[in-house]
Every structure is written in structure tokens, then in C-alpha cells.
Amino acid sequence: MTQQLLKIRGLKIEGKSDEVWSPIVNWIDLDLQKGEVLGLIGESGAGKSTVGLAAMGFTRDGCRISGGTVDFDGVDLVAASAAVKRNMLGKRIAYVAQSAAASFNPAHRLIDQHTEAPTQHKIRANAESELDGMELYRRLRLPDPENIGFRYPHQVSGGQLQRAMTAMAMSCRPDLIIFDEPTTALDVTTQIEVLAAIRDIVEQFDTAAIYISHDLAVVAQMADRIKVLLRGDEVEEAETRAMLSAPCEDYTKSLWAVRSFQRPAKPAISAGATPIVSLKKISAAYGKSPVLFDVPFDIHAGRTVAVVGESGSGKSTTARSITGLLPPSQGHVEFNGEVLPLDYRKRSKDQLRQVQMIYQMADTALNPRSSIGDIIGRPVQFYSGLTGIAKRKRVEELLVQIELEPGQYIDRLPSELSGGQKQRIGIARALAAEPQFIICDEVTSALDQLVAEGILKLLAQLQDDLSLSYMFITHDLATVRAISDEVVVMKDGKVVEQGPKAEMFQPPHHPYTDLLLSSVPEMDPDWLTNLLNGRGVDNIGDAAVGKM
Amino acid sequence: MGSIFQIILQRLALGILTLLIVSIVIFVAVNALPGDFAQAILGQGATDEAVAQIRADLGLDQNYFMRYFSWLGNVLTGDLGISFAQMNFASNMGGDQLVGVVEQIAPRFKATMFLAGVTAMFAVPISITLGVLAALYRNSIFDRAVNIATLSSISSPEFFLAYILILVLAVLNPIFPSLSNVYEGMALGEKLNRTMLPALTLTLVVTAHMMRMTRAAIINLLASPYIEMARLKGISPMRVIVRHALPNALAPIINVIALNLAYLITGVVVVEVVFVYPGIGQLFVDSVKIRDIPVVQACCLIFAAAYILLNLMADILSILSNPRLRHPK
Known part of the structure; x- marks a missing residue:
């Protein structure tokens, strides 16, 4: 029996530029069941991140929610007081940002930032949540999980930070996590490790998630359903497989078609020509x-x-x-x-x-x-x-x-x-x-x-x-x-x-070229699963260690 | 940690070099003052012979290089010379007991440091607290009130603030004495009591600068992704500022504090005069008036050293506040 977790109705958000409020999000309805992953996709300016943050009852400076309701498990986060929202944030709804390097505080160790939410929300004592953090680091396949938390953000690589941030989001075992383009800043080979880690842990704890990305192929690996946004409006929404095989709207089709551009091959270089x-x-x-x-x-x-x-x-x-x-x-x-x-x-x-x-x-x-x-x-x-x-x-x-x-x-x-x-x-x-x-x-x-x-x-x-x-x-x-x-x-x-x-x-490729080529996400919801099965999970762990 | 040591040693060496250059500047500047001690004490009726005699007695007839290097050599051994005003020369019969510049300056310097210390103990915590609160409640009535109050106190002349405080806290409500003639050997409580008014005056003068820098440095960081992250973790606004913004804003704040402390050591003549406080500033001004070169040079050197030392400490503390330098990869 599925249970409704998040229900957004008629969400409107305005942004202020030059002292004038203009709409960023015109009208969004969104439903999310417990344990379900929804992909939000669109180009920049489509309002993906704004909608993602609004699902937490949060708007950035210079933005405001001008209409609609965000019903999270019976509480309307638009109308709720700051204190009520604070009590939800981190504890029941968590956020994973695009750039982990910028979103971890440079002045504190990873584990201290990890334990902050559980101790502040009085869920777990500090020592206990440190141990829990190490356990999460282990599950997210971070190298040396007992000690990596005692490093500062600048001492850890980008892919590892992104996983540590996912662990931090999990620290209170929230019902919902907003992933805001978590792999966009990463290399393709690192992206796979992070995607696999995120997908596993979300499944293990049966956490619901909104996964925001501009990359369809990535969203296809993560989401049960996909919603396409364009300039603050919904274009269409469907189950992932249905959406991939038969998109209805022209705009969605155009997103699909982008990667088809290819130049005709040129004749081979004549031997002996001086290179420019x-x-x-x-x-x-x-x-x-x-x-x-x-x-x-x-x-x-x-x-x-x-x-x-x-x-x-x-x-x-x-x-x-x-x-x-x-x-x-x-x-x-x-x-x-x-x-x-x-x-x-x-x-x-x-x-x-x-x-x-x-x-x-x-x-x-x-x-x-x-x-x-x-x-x-x-x-x-x-x-x-x-x-x-x-x-x-x-x-x-x-x-x-x-x-x-x-x-x-x-x-x-x-x-x-x-x-x-x-x-x-x-x-x-x-x-x-x-x-x-x-x-x-x-x-x-x-x-x-x-x-x-x-x-x-x-x-x-x-x-x-x-x-x-x-x-x-x-x-x-x-x-x-x-x-x-x-x-x-x-x-x-x-x-x-x-x-x-x-x-x-x-083929045949140099092994590194092969790794690069096989790491490019494909428009096939089973791509990541098949790839991981093919490579074996240990292999990924090695790749992570190799990049330390 | 090796790299930090290296940086600190480097800064220290640079500081010493700066001090050396400053000593040259001081020497040249002091000697470029119009008139000299001999003319100053002999007055308008001085004969050329008398002036020459005094100059010879004081060694003022030697060339600049000789005088500079003998002064520098003495300074390095801790001997700042003897005040001209204390010396026996020509027909002027000074006392038999010669008091060296070191003995002359030491109590004054201690008094100045005491005043600066008391002021800093008030001003630094107050400024940082006000800065943090102003950042937390930015653009509120409180923020504006604090800004206006500190700005008006920094914009008023120091003597004006001093007289207002005297009027309110010494005359209308006799809480503190209006004269601050502290001396060595005085009991600490009495000393504090007498220092309170000048310290409060100076607190009003230096608070605005430090408080505004704290506020600005924190607000500057509030748009950072890690602050947004902290908010999205449901952390309270106060904790967001104190734990997430402040540690990253320390470097500029430390620098402004150092600059203001240096000001407290070197620039408080007016306040000293108003409250008859026996600090180094008054001594300095008096010595300039009579062209008492050894005292003037010694004071200048102390001021320069205070500036350099405080800035050096600020640099080192800023470096230590940066985790990237504290914990290299």
C-alpha cells in the first residue's frame, strides 16, 4: 500500500529582479509516495532547483512562494512557521547540493558537520551519531570509513565529498531527500560511483527522493517517474520507462534528440601533409x-x-x-x-x-x-x-x-x-x-x-x-x-x-578509454545496473581508491 | 605544520626588516625637524658659541651616519640613551641622578598598555557580539540602531566624547573620577576605577570599526552554499552565524582588531590629555616640543614596533584560522 508523502498543489514562485517580482515557477503540481524517486528534469532556468527547494518550504534570497501549498506528511510547509520548518529540515527532509566542495563548511571536519543535524534535532547523541556516520560512510563505499570523517573538506576528493554529503543527508534517516544535480560537477567515471552509492542507500533505507538533473540519461538510472519542466511549467510526467520509450510532448522529444547531432566524416589526412x-x-x-x-x-x-x-x-x-x-x-x-x-x-x-x-x-x-x-x-x-x-x-x-x-x-x-x-x-x-x-x-x-x-x-x-x-x-x-x-x-x-x-x-580500446566510454550514461534505465553487474562492485571501489 | 612555521618565520624576518627601515625613517624625520634642542632651550638670545658648545656636548655635531649607527647599536643593546632634558651640559646644571630614557618611558608605556588592555577587554567582545547580532538581525531596527550609534560615536571628536562621559558619569552621577592620574604601585581596583572613563571613551571610538567589519564579513558569507546547507539542515539562525559563518570570517575581523589595538597604543594623546592620564602619548608630544631627540626616537620606535608586532600577530592568527593551511592535504 503506497502512502502519500509529499503533495504540492498549484505552486507559484516569484523572483525579484530590479525591484520587480516576476514569476519563476508558474504552476506546479507534484506527488510523491513514500520510498519513491521522482526525477525533475529541464534546462537551466526551468525552475528545477527552485521547485526542489520549495519542496522543503525554502526559497533562496530574492525569491518567494506566491501561491499554492506544499503538503509534507500533513504539514503545509508554505504556511508553517520558521520554527516548525526548522524542525522538519535535516530531520525529515534533507538536501544534497550540486557542489559538495562548496556546500561543506571549510572550517569544520566532515564528521562534525555530519553529526550536527542529529545532535541539534536531539535524535542521537554526538558519539552515537559519529559511529553512525562511519557506518554510513562504509555503506557508501568511502575509503577508510573510520577515519575519513576526521578530515576537512579540502582534504577529500570531489566524488568522495559528494558521497559524504549523501551520508550527511542520511544522518537523521529522513523520509525525503532532495538531490540537486549531485553529479553534475563530477567526471563521468566518478559520477558512476556516486550514482551507484546514492541509488543503493536510497533503496536500503527506503527513502523517497526528488532527483534534479539536466541529464536525462542520469535521471533515467535513478528515478521511478520523471517530470519534465520548461520555464516554470510542467511539460509532462510519466513512469521512467514509458517516458523514455514514448515521450508525448515535442519539447521532451527535442531533449531526447540533442545527442543525435553528428558531423559527416572527413576524408583521411593525406600522408606527408604538414600539420597546422x-x-x-x-x-x-x-x-x-x-x-x-x-x-x-x-x-x-x-x-x-x-x-x-x-x-x-x-x-x-x-x-x-x-x-x-x-x-x-x-x-x-x-x-x-x-x-x-x-x-x-x-x-x-x-x-x-x-x-x-x-x-x-x-x-x-x-x-x-x-x-x-x-x-x-x-x-x-x-x-x-x-x-x-x-x-x-x-x-x-x-x-x-x-x-x-x-x-x-x-x-x-x-x-x-x-x-x-x-x-x-x-x-x-x-x-x-x-x-x-x-x-x-x-x-x-x-x-x-x-x-x-x-x-x-x-x-x-x-x-x-x-x-x-x-x-x-x-x-x-x-x-x-x-x-x-x-x-x-x-x-x-x-x-x-x-x-x-x-x-x-x-573496440579494442585502451583500458582507460574503455572506462571513459563505458561510463557515459545511456538512455536506458537498466544501463547502470547492467554496467555495475558487468564491472563488479569491487572494481568501482578500486577506481575510487585509485583516485585518492 | 612545517609550512606554517616557514610562513611565520618569514613574516617575523620581514617584520624585523621593516623595523630596521622604520628606524632609518624615524632618524631622518626627527633630524629633519626644524630647529634643534640647543636653540630650543637657549631661546632667541643664544650666541653661536653657546649653541655650538651644547651641540658638541650632546654629540649633535657629529655626522648623521655616525649618530645613526651609534644610536642603532645602543638600541640593540637595550640602551635608548639619556634624555637631553636630563643631561649636564655647558652651563646648564642638571641633577646628579641621570634618568635614562628607558626608565623614563617604562612607567608611561606600562600605563598606556594598561589603558589599551582595559579598553580592548571591553571593546573587542562588545564589537564582536554587536557585529554578530547585527548580522543576525540585519536590516532590522536593532541593526540600524547599532549602526547609527557606533557611527556617531566614531564620528565625534574624542575630546567631545570624553567630556560627555565626564559630564554624565563624573559630574551628574559621580560614579567614576574624572581625573585618571594613576601611578605605579597603586592598588589594581583603584587603578581600574580611575582608568574607567578614558577606557570607556576609547571603547566608543574603536567599537564602530570592529563591529562593522564583523557584520560585513559575516554577511558576505551568508550567500555561500555551505550556509544554505546549514539552514537546510534545520540549524537555528544564531548557530548558523556563530558556528558556520563566524569561523570563516575571522581573518578580516582579526586584522581590524589588530589595527585598532595598535591605534590604542599609539594614538590616544587627546584622551590622555583630557583625563590627565600619564601615558606615553603625552610624553611623546612634550618631547617633540623641546626637540628631545632620544625620547622622540624611542617613542617612535616603540610605536612602530607595536604596529608591526600586532599586524604580525594578526597575520599569524589569520593563517591559523584557515583550515587549509592548518591541515594541509
Whole structure:
């Protein structure tokens, strides 16, 4: 017999911007039974996190619940007093945040943060909840569960922190846990460990959960039912399997279709052609700690080389070495067969012009006080010497190239653009130098899937029109599949495997490539179960220890 | 822990270097004062011979380098010299008992430290408590009242605050004495009683700065994900601030406290004058007036050392308050 735990009716939430309240969530109904897992999915701005927090009767500063009821086990959390809510939070409803590294207090040890809720809610004495914490750490397969709690957050890796946070949420054995994108910040291989651990413990304690994510494949592994949100409204809701096999709404279908974009294969590189960029066994170090070891690869004209690896594998450092921002300690870079000076300060203007970069966070890569025209105009003037009307005309041309209406955008500030538009400005700024080679550093990883697809298509189009070469740094294998011609796999500052894309996605693989490829979640609710059965749980434990 | 030791040693060495540079600055500045001791005591009718004679007796005729290095050498051995005003020279017959600058400054310095200590004992806990409460009840009536009160007390001249306190606590309600002429050997209770008014005045002066920094440093952190997490664990607002925000806000607060303590040691001349408190500030001002170079230099050096030492301690405490440095990976 199922029992209703959470019943949200007509939930409306408003956010304040420029002193005006505007709706963020228009109308949401939500039901959750005891022990059930509901997936909430949508792009950024869909209101997923806002709804998740509202299920705890909580809104962030600058937001308010303007209507509806949140009935948790007979108590309306919208109407309840702060004291009543405080008594529920942590004890009966717990929260697991996106970034465990930011959500653990840096000043206290993990175990002290773990025992805080049970002792404050007077559920367990401190010593008792310490022991309980160790037991939970063990169940979540954290290494050295007796002692790991006595470390500070900065002494523990991201994947381990995320599991420790799940343990913390479990500390009072709540009826409901809100998981707010708990694996989004993690590498694919770490993500699997955390997903498996979360799924197991939620099953063991029969805890109900709301699992928020933008990644359908991840939600499919975790949820019994899925609800799709779009700009504060519900699009549809269905059992996971039904939703995956037969989505009803066009919007849901479009979410499903994102990963289908793929460039046609290009002809093989003719033997003996001079690569446009050639890395000759580059090594580099930050201070005394070496991070790159003899990295060799070539990038040919008009082609895209995807550099793949987990965080810390040296992908971005390779980019910094090529641009000369971090001069290599050994080896050198050749451009069209000509040796580039190691330090960017020693390169000529023309050499600088040829290598441009597009960054991951368009937000921080654009000067917030400059207009779009100035941001793009600066490199135009610097590299081609155009000024006045000629410069403005060139900026307008570039805006047309990145598919933004010049008249509408040229005088705006970056803050007036959406994330995808900002990234397009980043592209235009790189194009302004008229380079032959562009390094794209995780350019789509901060974007929603639909927007990211638009950026990938634009980059592909520009490559065809201008015969550009790309070095495409990413940790997302779907992106690799979509855009690359050649693939370089990196681990711990070394190249593990490289070759044409078709070969890389065909077995046999290097074991590490295999691990990466098999770790990408698939749109199959049984994927995680099958994968874990295939690998054996011990295997995952080893992987966790290996990353310590 | 090795790295922390290294950092502390490094800071200590830097502090000593700074002090050395400051000693040069002091020496140059003091010697650049217009007029000298000989002219100051001989007055307008001084003959050139008399002035030259006194200068020779005091060693003022030697070149700057010689004088600097002999002064520095003496300072390093703990000898701050002898006050010009105490010395026998030319026709001026001073007393037979020469009192060195060290003996002259020591009781004054002790008195200043006593006043600073009493003030800090009031001001620091009050400021931090008010700061925490203002952060907890931010934008409430209480927050505004505290802000206005502390801001008006810091904006009023010190002597004005002092006279108001005298009027209220010594004249209208005779609770504390308005004269603070403490001396060595006085019983602690009596000493505290006499120090109370200047200490209260100074508390009013330094509280605003520390309280506002505490409030700002805490509020700055309230948007952090770990504060949100603490709230979502159902922790009470007070505990969220004290246990989750305050430990992470310590570094800026410690620095402001150090700066204010340094001010209490070096900058309280006005309050000393109002309450006739025998602190080092008065001695300093008097010595400047008569160009008594050894005393002026010694006072400057003590002030500089106080600043450097307090900032050094603040640096070290800030480092220790950071768990990343306390517990390296």
C-alpha cells in the first residue's frame, strides 16, 4: 500500500529582479509516495532547483512562494512557521547540493558537520551519531570509513565529498531527500560511483527522493517517474520507462534528440601533409610540480582534434602551453612547420594572431563593462589595424557570422545576453583575429544541451566556411562524437591513446578509454545496473581508491 | 605544520626588516625637524658659541651616519640613551641622578598598555557580539540602531566624547573620577576605577570599526552554499552565524582588531590629555616640543614596533584560522 508523502498543489514562485517580482515557477503540481524517486528534469532556468527547494518550504534570497501549498506528511510547509520548518529540515527532509566542495563548511571536519543535524534535532547523541556516520560512510563505499570523517573538506576528493554529503543527508534517516544535480560537477567515471552509492542507500533505507538533473540519461538510472519542466511549467510526467520509450510532448522529444547531432566524416589526412599545429613532446610544470609529460599530437588544417580526459588530466594545461601562457619546460610547438617561441611574449603579432582561444565560462571571459562592439572591436583593431567605420563594419560582419543581428547586439553589454549568446561573442572575438587555429576549452560544458548543440553547429559551419582547425577540449564524450575528426585521450598529464574518431569509438580500446566510454550514461534505465553487474562492485571501489 | 612555521618565520624576518627601515625613517624625520634642542632651550638670545658648545656636548655635531649607527647599536643593546632634558651640559646644571630614557618611558608605556588592555577587554567582545547580532538581525531596527550609534560615536571628536562621559558619569552621577592620574604601585581596583572613563571613551571610538567589519564579513558569507546547507539542515539562525559563518570570517575581523589595538597604543594623546592620564602619548608630544631627540626616537620606535608586532600577530592568527593551511592535504 503506497502512502502519500509529499503533495504540492498549484505552486507559484516569484523572483525579484530590479525591484520587480516576476514569476519563476508558474504552476506546479507534484506527488510523491513514500520510498519513491521522482526525477525533475529541464534546462537551466526551468525552475528545477527552485521547485526542489520549495519542496522543503525554502526559497533562496530574492525569491518567494506566491501561491499554492506544499503538503509534507500533513504539514503545509508554505504556511508553517520558521520554527516548525526548522524542525522538519535535516530531520525529515534533507538536501544534497550540486557542489559538495562548496556546500561543506571549510572550517569544520566532515564528521562534525555530519553529526550536527542529529545532535541539534536531539535524535542521537554526538558519539552515537559519529559511529553512525562511519557506518554510513562504509555503506557508501568511502575509503577508510573510520577515519575519513576526521578530515576537512579540502582534504577529500570531489566524488568522495559528494558521497559524504549523501551520508550527511542520511544522518537523521529522513523520509525525503532532495538531490540537486549531485553529479553534475563530477567526471563521468566518478559520477558512476556516486550514482551507484546514492541509488543503493536510497533503496536500503527506503527513502523517497526528488532527483534534479539536466541529464536525462542520469535521471533515467535513478528515478521511478520523471517530470519534465520548461520555464516554470510542467511539460509532462510519466513512469521512467514509458517516458523514455514514448515521450508525448515535442519539447521532451527535442531533449531526447540533442545527442543525435553528428558531423559527416572527413576524408583521411593525406600522408606527408604538414600539420597546422604540431606538439613536439611537450612537458610543462606549475612551479615544481610537473603536470604534462611528453605530450605529442598533430592538428591538421580544417580538422578538429578533441582532447578528452577527466579533470586534472592536463587538457587545459596543454592549451596553455600551446598558447605560450605557460611556456613548456621541454619540447616545443610547431605552427605550419615553423617553431613557435615558447613564451607568448616573444611571439610576433602574426604568430599570436594564428592561435586564438574560446573559454568555458563566457561569463567571466567577457569584460562586463565593455559593449559587445568594443569586445569584438579590440582584437579587430589590434590585429588588422582597422578603426572607425571600417572597424565597425568588420564587427558587424563578425556578428553576422555568429548569427546575431548586428544592429540589435552591437551596443549591448554582456550581462544583457543569454549564456549561449555570450559564448557566441567569445567565438566572434576569436574570429576577429582571423586565426587558422582555435582552441575551444570546454566551450559547451556550461551550457544546456539545446544551446550547446547550437554552438557546436555554428563551430562546424565556421570550420567549413573558413577552413579553421580546432583543438576541442572536453570531458563530454557526446560532444566528441558530435564534432571531432581525431581524438586524443589524456590521463595524468600523458596521452593514453590517440587516433581518428571512428577508430576510437570502435573496440579494442585502451583500458582507460574503455572506462571513459563505458561510463557515459545511456538512455536506458537498466544501463547502470547492467554496467555495475558487468564491472563488479569491487572494481568501482578500486577506481575510487585509485583516485585518492 | 612545517609550512606554517616557514610562513611565520618569514613574516617575523620581514617584520624585523621593516623595523630596521622604520628606524632609518624615524632618524631622518626627527633630524629633519626644524630647529634643534640647543636653540630650543637657549631661546632667541643664544650666541653661536653657546649653541655650538651644547651641540658638541650632546654629540649633535657629529655626522648623521655616525649618530645613526651609534644610536642603532645602543638600541640593540637595550640602551635608548639619556634624555637631553636630563643631561649636564655647558652651563646648564642638571641633577646628579641621570634618568635614562628607558626608565623614563617604562612607567608611561606600562600605563598606556594598561589603558589599551582595559579598553580592548571591553571593546573587542562588545564589537564582536554587536557585529554578530547585527548580522543576525540585519536590516532590522536593532541593526540600524547599532549602526547609527557606533557611527556617531566614531564620528565625534574624542575630546567631545570624553567630556560627555565626564559630564554624565563624573559630574551628574559621580560614579567614576574624572581625573585618571594613576601611578605605579597603586592598588589594581583603584587603578581600574580611575582608568574607567578614558577606557570607556576609547571603547566608543574603536567599537564602530570592529563591529562593522564583523557584520560585513559575516554577511558576505551568508550567500555561500555551505550556509544554505546549514539552514537546510534545520540549524537555528544564531548557530548558523556563530558556528558556520563566524569561523570563516575571522581573518578580516582579526586584522581590524589588530589595527585598532595598535591605534590604542599609539594614538590616544587627546584622551590622555583630557583625563590627565600619564601615558606615553603625552610624553611623546612634550618631547617633540623641546626637540628631545632620544625620547622622540624611542617613542617612535616603540610605536612602530607595536604596529608591526600586532599586524604580525594578526597575520599569524589569520593563517591559523584557515583550515587549509592548518591541515594541509
